Amino acid sequence: MHFDLIVIGSGPGGYVAAIRAAQLGLKTAIVEKHELGGVCLNWGCIPTKSLLTSAYLFQLLQKSNKFGINVQKVELKLEKILDRSRQIVEELQKGVECLIKKNEIKLIYGTAKICKENTITVNNKYQDQDQYQYQFSNLIIATGAKPKQLDFPKIPNLVNYKGAMSIREIPKNILIIGSGAIGLELAYFYNVIGSNVIIVEKHSHLLPNADKEISLEISKTFKKKGIKLLTNSRIKEMKYLKSKQTKIEIEDLQTKSTIKIKVDYLISAIGVTPYTKNLGLENVGIKLTPNGHIKVNEYYETNIKNYYAIGDVIPGFSLAHVASQEAKLCVEKMMGLNPNKLNYNNIPMCIYTNPEIAFVGYSEKEALEKGFEIKVGKFPFSALGKAKINGETEGFIKVIFDKKYGEWLGCHMIGKGVTELITEVIIARNLETTPTDILQSTHPHPSINESIVEAIEKAYGKSIHI
Template identity: 50%
Template sequence: MHFDVIILGSGPGGYVASIRAAQLGMKTAIVEKESMGGVCLNWGCIPTKSLLNSAKFLQSIKKNGELFGINNENLEIDYSKVLSKSIKIVDQIKKGVLFLMKKNGIHVVYGNAKLKKRKKIEIIQKEKSIGEYSASHIIIATGAIPKIDTKFQYDGKKIITYREALLLSSLPKRIIIVGSGSIGLEFAYFYHSMGAKVTIIEICSKLFPNGDDDLSDYLKSSFDRMGIENYVSSNINKITYNHKSHEVIVDVKTSLKNIVLKADTILYAIGVVPNIQCIGLKEVGIQTEKGFIVVDENYRTNIDGYYAIGDVIPTPSLAHVASHEAINCIEKIKALSCQEIDYNNVPKCVYSLPEIASVGYTEKESKEKGFQIKVGKFPFSALGRAISDENTGGFVKVIFDDKYDEWLGCHMIGNHVTDLISEVVVARKLEATSYEILGSIHPHPSLSESIIESIADAYDKAIHL
């Protein structure tokens, strides 16, 4: 069977590409080896946010229960119901994606796809070929898989990744999380809120390594207050398993000394790598570099008719990036005019508590690039809405170029900042200056006032600071 376009993978890159292709009149097929929606829907973005919502609700009751006449002394957690709620939400959204496939007339194929020459793919189910499909255009959107430290034995039981974490039948009493990127931080907050003893091991010199230094410092202080143990500039030397006590024993080299930690489970959250093994890249001759598929500005590989988007190419491994690349790739195939993606204006969010949201350059990066900068910061503790909501932790930090008044970056930590960051993304897209933003009236009381106040602080005009 021949199609105009075949997409490999049904994550936020793949399924969005298939819908946009169908909208533009292309005969479209999508191949998925596992579950519709890919990692984001089934194992990442959606189920983890459901778990975090349960954690935040529990913490809110513990913190504020007495104010509302709730006796929280004997709170019990039914962990199985916490997990089942996330599964129910995933199933609901998955049905929505399948509905969109049907609505747009997209042919869905389940199985492992292997690329063939002359723009063909072979579909394999249970290690048997069930036939071939051909297309004028083939888009690789197979996403990413968890990165594992090959020095240590990964068994999926005591040493796990985020996939197994979502399937644990019971809550570990003690868990060691390796890595403090978004995945590690979110699971650290979740397990701590559920009552587990959490320890983070981070090889870099700060938590949230790619974030602005002020964010990382505040996050560490916040986790310290919660009782989430964390070791930065630290690395694992050895992992052993005590069969008698069923403990995982971890020898850790910190910046000061070697320590020994014990836990029920180790969660590896050290990042992801492109999921491009065994899909036929070498057979077709598609070029890779440092584990990523090489593409040009139109997402074309070095072989005509083959494209790649999302986590398999060296752009930010984020669902919203993959979706935008998907739309651009299809529109470029159809020779339509589309806006190029500014990868420096991609919001990066962590949905723990406190939430984290960033876009653009950090203060350190701005200085390294030679900008003369103005920096402003405004704490939520000085904001009426935050005080009335009794969520005063965190701040908004802005960075502007002193010469051209360009908004170089914005970094937030606190309640609902993953929603606030969108205003910054739009303003930077429109090349708004501080002068224009300060002249834009924000509602009072609102959390968005923190953006105005932080900009005013950069120019020594802050009213409430």
């Protein structure tokens, strides 16, 4: 059977690419070896945010007296929290399946491998002995990534993000290795539901890729919540005990001193590695980077004509919203529509802890290293009326502008609701909006959005409320 386009992988890159291709008239197929929707829908973006929403609501109910509401008893049921997250996943999975049917895309379950030019084989997901061949004019590889493995023998209570969302009892003690988005979100969740949480991070501060002030603020907040932070540290040794706990030796990378602790679970959140093995890339000569990602040009074509790759399998951001954008641009370029290239300096990073974190563009350090003379403005939520109304005054907005031309170089936020607020910044930067444009745009009062105006006023010496 021949297709104009075959997409390997049905995550937020794969299924979006397939739908866009079908909209443009291509006979399209998707090959998926696991679950429709990929890691994002099944074990990443969607179910984690469901857990975090439950955790936040639990926190909010615990302080309901401050809002004049007396709740007699607030009881957390972990089983129901987990079941709700799986129900949401199932509903969205069905939604993706409907979109695929609506756009007349053939969905093939199985493991795909490039066997020769313009041909893949697929081992049937349900009958491994059956193998089918499909021909294509174009191929998009959207196989995503898998969790990186620690350099330790397997231990029953050492889990990755998938395992972390399947623990059906509240652990007394839990250790999280890594303090990126996944590590911080899981630390927040388990802390709220009652676990003693320890984070081990090899860098000097949490969230190493964020602006330093954001890192310091979330560290302060987490410490206040009782989360123990071991930065500049590494796991030196671990041993599984008969008690079903794991004994861990942690080394301080500066002093070389060590501590020993026992935990019920360890969560590895040290990043992901691309799914490129056993795809048959070598059968057509597709090149990889030293880290195992597929090499592509600015429109996602590999070194072999009509072979493309998008999402976590290529170098860059491992983010669902990036994969979806890459998918649309890849297909549109394939069809000769000449879309604009994706601006990777305008990609938002969002972390859904409480307080939430969102940032885009250059950090203050990066802007200075790039040679910009900068103007920086910072406005705390403690001075914002709507934040006080919401009872969420932690955090701040920080804006960075080029002093000479007024280019909006970066924006860094920490506080309740900032993962929604960041969109205003992304659009403004995409439109090359000036500080004057923002200041002349009347923002509603009271609102969280006002904080952006306040931060810009601070940067330009026009502060009213601070």
